[in-house]
Amino acid sequence: MRVRKFAAIDIGSNAVRLLISNVLETDNKPPTFSKSSLVRVPIRLGTDVFLNGKVSDENSDRLLESMQAFKILMKVHKVEDYRACATSAMREAKNGADLAKTIKKKTGVNIEIIDGSDEAAIIAATDLKTLIEGDKNYLYVDVGGGSTEFTVYAQGETVASKSFKIGTVRLLNETVSHDTWIEVENWIKEHTKGFEDVALIGSGGNINKIFKISGKKEGAALTYSYISSYYQFLMSFSYEERISVLGLNQDRADVIIPAARIYMNAMKWSRAKKIYVPKIGLSDGIVKSLYYSQEEQTASENK
Incomplete structure (x- = not known):
C-alpha cells in the first residue's frame, strides 16, 4: 500500500480554495x-472584475498572500504535485495574466x-x-461565481456542453442581461427536448450547502419543491x-440566493423534478486529472 498526496488550487470568482488529497494505491485495485485538507479563502475577485474590469490592488495582494500560504501548506503536507487553475474572474480581468506572472515570480506558484x-x-x-x-x-449544472457550466447526458453519452456567463457574483452585481437568461433557457430546452425524466446533477458550494441543510442522506435527491421552498425561506x-x-x-449568505435561482430555472427549463448533489467539483477534477496524467506519463516512459 502507498499513500501519495496531490493538491488543487481553484481560483474562482467568489473564493479561492486549496484541496489536498490523499491517493491510496493498493496492488490490483483502483x-x-x-480529502486530507481543504482551505477556503473568501476573496471575491468577481466583484472587482465584473464591475471594474480588473482585480483591485487589495485583492491582488490578498491573492498573492494566499498563494504564499498555500505553498507553505503544500510543503508541510508533503504534496507531490499540484495544479492551480483560475476561472472566469481572472480570465476576464485586464490584469489577470500580469497578476498570474507576478504571483509566479514571487511565490513560484504557476x-x-x-x-x-x-x-x-x-x-x-x-x-x-x-x-x-x-x-x-441528466443535465449537469455547475454553478460558480462568474459562470455556469451545463452538460447534457443521455444514455450514458455526452450530448452537449456549454459555459454561460451567469454566475452568483455576476447576478449579485446585476451584470447579467435578460438576453443571457433567454440564451440559457433556449439552450437547455433545445438540448433536453425529447428526453423523458431528465434529472439534474448539481455541483458547487451553494448546492452542497443546501443539500447539507436538507439533512438528506448521501445519494438521495432534492426535489424542485424543496429547492423552491428553501429559496422562499431564504x-x-x-x-x-x-x-x-x-x-x-x-x-x-448572499450568493446562495442567486445560486438557488439558477438551479430552479435549470430544473424548470429541463422539466427535471429531482436534483442529485454528489460531492464533486473543479478541485476534485484537478487532483484526479493530475494524478492520472502522471500515471500515463510513467507508463509511457516504462514502455
Whole structure:
C-alpha cells in the first residue's frame, strides 16, 4: 500500500480554495481519493472584475498572500504535485495574466487561466461519469461565481456542453442581461427536448450547502419543491439575518440566493423534478486529472 498526496488550487470568482488529497494505491485495485485538507479563502475577485474590469490592488495582494500560504501548506503536507487553475474572474480581468506572472515570480506558484471548456473537461475527470446511469438522462449544472457550466447526458453519452456567463457574483452585481437568461433557457430546452425524466446533477458550494441543510442522506435527491421552498425561506430573511439567525458565512449568505435561482430555472427549463448533489467539483477534477496524467506519463516512459 502507498499513500501519495496531490493538491488543487481553484481560483474562482467568489473564493479561492486549496484541496489536498490523499491517493491510496493498493496492488490490483483502483486508487482511492480522499480529502486530507481543504482551505477556503473568501476573496471575491468577481466583484472587482465584473464591475471594474480588473482585480483591485487589495485583492491582488490578498491573492498573492494566499498563494504564499498555500505553498507553505503544500510543503508541510508533503504534496507531490499540484495544479492551480483560475476561472472566469481572472480570465476576464485586464490584469489577470500580469497578476498570474507576478504571483509566479514571487511565490513560484504557476496559475493556469482556463476557459469554460477546460473546466468541463477537468470536472469530467471526477466520479461524475460513474454516477450517470446508462438508461437515464441528466443535465449537469455547475454553478460558480462568474459562470455556469451545463452538460447534457443521455444514455450514458455526452450530448452537449456549454459555459454561460451567469454566475452568483455576476447576478449579485446585476451584470447579467435578460438576453443571457433567454440564451440559457433556449439552450437547455433545445438540448433536453425529447428526453423523458431528465434529472439534474448539481455541483458547487451553494448546492452542497443546501443539500447539507436538507439533512438528506448521501445519494438521495432534492426535489424542485424543496429547492423552491428553501429559496422562499431564504428570501424571507435579510442578509444580516441569514448570517446571525441561519448561521451562514458572510460570503455564502448572499450568493446562495442567486445560486438557488439558477438551479430552479435549470430544473424548470429541463422539466427535471429531482436534483442529485454528489460531492464533486473543479478541485476534485484537478487532483484526479493530475494524478492520472502522471500515471500515463510513467507508463509511457516504462514502455
